[in-house]
Amino acid sequence: MHLPFEAGSFRMAMGLTAVAEADWLEADDAVPAQIATRVALIARDPDAVIAALPGTEAMQHELLEMLAAHLRLPWPACDRDPLAIVGGLVAEDFCLLRASEDGPVLVAAVLCFPARWRLAEKLGRPLAAVHAPVPFYGERLAGPVDRFLDRLQPGRIAVRLNWSVVDDPALFQPAPGPAKTGITAANAGERLFLRVERQSFRRLPRTNTIAFGIRTHVSPLARVRDAGAAARLNDAVRAMPDDMLAYKGIAPFRATLLGYLA
Known part of the structure; x- marks a missing residue:
């Protein structure tokens, strides 16, 4: 279980860590169920979770080939949609950046587990525009992120963690729903959830594309307290600016969340 929040004053940083090839993808007990959910989403409404600009076919096939090689799967060339295959092959979502x-x-992307954003609305836009709704991104992170991705060399894999607290455990959340009612400090351990994205970055050498992977974890808040991290999360939420609390969807239940963590 990832616990990426920090005590102390709020700061916005990339927080990148280099990992070995063997750690590109995560393997855990939740993978089979998440893959089953992904397959069902793709079968039910592929246009909601898969999108690609014309001319990106070679990038999509390279991503599929690299994943198959990583998983040690023989994968002959085929005419099927490579992103649909990727979506049912691993628990990670993948966005391709040119x-x-x-x-x-x-x-291009297969995005089965969006955190309140719609793929169709972001396709074809630069990262700075994709992240325009994120408070402080433009002035603090846009430049460093663009430079990091421009300099990322083939063979290097970097990861970072992004987190929020949500009142809906659904993995597929393309838009925020109405705030849940009846959440109290007494039941918040079961009614609120820590949602963590493990984000990975690597360059596909043949097409010179960045493969941006997103593995999503959702855990009841009680697990955070059981892990001894309640005080640290309490500090992180208290230090978070109002704009970020609103963006992450925490603002409506901030007081209840802090009451539980205390």
Whole structure:
């Protein structure tokens, strides 16, 4: 279980860590159920979770080939949608980013577990525009992120963790729903959830594309307290600016959350 929040004053940083090839993807007990959910989403409404610009076919096939090699699966060339295959092969979502004069552009993705954003609305936009709703991103992270991705070398894999607290455990959340009612400090351990994205970055050498992977974990807040991390999360939420609390969806239940963590 990832517990990426920190005590102390609020700061916004990339927080990147280099990992070995063997650790590109995560393997845990939740993988089979998540893959089953992904397969069902793709079968039910592929246009909601898969999108690609014309001319990105080679990138998609390279991603599939690299994943198959990583998993030690023989994978002959085929005419099926490579992103649909990727979506049912691993628990990670994948976005493909292509360099441009305006920075990396989102050009293709299989996104089964969005955290309140719609793939169709972001496709074809530079990362800075994709992240425009994120408080402080433009002034603090846009430049460093673009430079990091521009310099990322083939063979290197970097990961970072992104977190929030949510009142809905659903993995597929393309838009925020109405705030849940009846959440109290007494039941917040079961009614609120820590949602963590383990984000990975690596360059596909043949097409010079960035593969941005997103593995999503959702855990009842009681597990955070059981792990001895309640005080640290309490500090992190208290230090978070109002704009970020609103963006992450924490603002409506902030007081209840702090009451539980205390």
